[in-house]
Amino acid sequence: MDINNLNIMLLDVLKEIGNIGSGNAATALSSIINKKIDMNVPQVKILDFDEVANVLGGAEKPVAGIYFEMNGDIKGNIMFILDIDSARCLLNLLFKNNNESREFTDMDMSALSEVGNILAASYINSLSMLSNMVLKISVPSIAIDMAGAILSVPAIQFGYISDKVLFIETQFKEGNNLVTGNLFLIPELDSFETMLKKLGVVEI
Amino acid sequence: MKVVKVGMADLAVSKSPCIITTLGLGSCVGIALYDRINKIGGLAHIMLPSSLDIKNNSNKAKFADTAIEILIDKMIKIGANKNNIVAKLAGGSQMFKFSTQNEMLRIGDRNVIASKKKLKEYGIPIVAEDTGGNYGRTIELNCEDGTLMVRTIGRGCKYI
Helix, strand or coil, X not given: CCHHHCCHHHHHHHHHHHHHHHHHHHHHHHHHHCCCCEECCCEEEEEEHHHXXXXXCCCCCEEEEEEEEEEXXXXXXXXXEEEHHHHHHHHHHHCCCCCCCCCCCHHHHHHHHHHHHHHHHHHHHHHHHHHCCCEEECCCEEEEEXXXXXXXXXXXXXXXXXXXXXXXXXXXXXXXXXXXXXXXXXXXXXXXXXHHHHCCCCCC | CCEEECXXXXXXXXXXXXXEEEEEECCCEEEEEEECCCCEEEEEEECECCCCCCCCCCCHHXXXXXXXXXXXXXXXXXXXXXXXXXXXXXXXXXXXXXXCCCHHHHHHHHHHHHHHHHHHHCCCCEEEEEXXXXXXXXXXXXXXXXXXXXXXXXXXXXXX
């Protein structure tokens, strides 16, 4: 199997999983901040790694990355990335203040990790539900740094399989506040096949 | 001055005057080679320690072992002398902390160790390094004098 040649049907299936997962995440976020949260239908793409850095605004652009290990019927990793403006916007919503140039405190890092956790868990739950697989994720680990440096972690993991990455972009909206989150799903090679099989996308 | 950008799993060589740069090194390692006499530089942005570990190894610039070999060859082709070449290393950090024993998360360390081992095999001395830690780096090799600029977010900029 060559993941560089994934078909349209798979992208549709992954988009639907992303849609349900993001929907659950939006609901969870909404109940935390006690405000209505809208979301856009997620973009699902398979990109070259160089393109991923460009989507995020370049390799040197500061971003917040929240990283998880995934275990169970399939193994791999999940990375949730927020650009710095989105991270600040999210923190301002969570802490009900308006600090546009905030430095990131330990409390902020912890809050961002938790939001990443909610989003990744929502996504994994929807994947688990639709594919009938048992899936668990680790506790989150967060870093705020250059996009290229953060991305090097999943890039290296993906480097074992190919130079492409599965990319899901979701936008949350509260009033005029727009938070753009990017989720990367990185299954190990054997797990990728298991996942496709369980989703009924390919017959192996 | 001419600026040559090196992407992830990529490499480039050039004569002075030129700056060769690579952005946002995390667990990857930037291997900068320089011939001071002929003013020729080379830079590789490697992702993994060894091309022998995995099947998908057609991109030689991705691995410490194969990238160094190609970098030296290319430098010699444009006039460098192998005996003049020295090396500087940057990157190889651990961006995320985990309690679990996942070898992949130690990849930064392993990339640095593999790069040093390969340079030793070629008899190339490492004259400076800025490796490890838990932060990203952008580097620029100036082919005029061989200085390597290392820029970070929140930790400033230095020349090694």
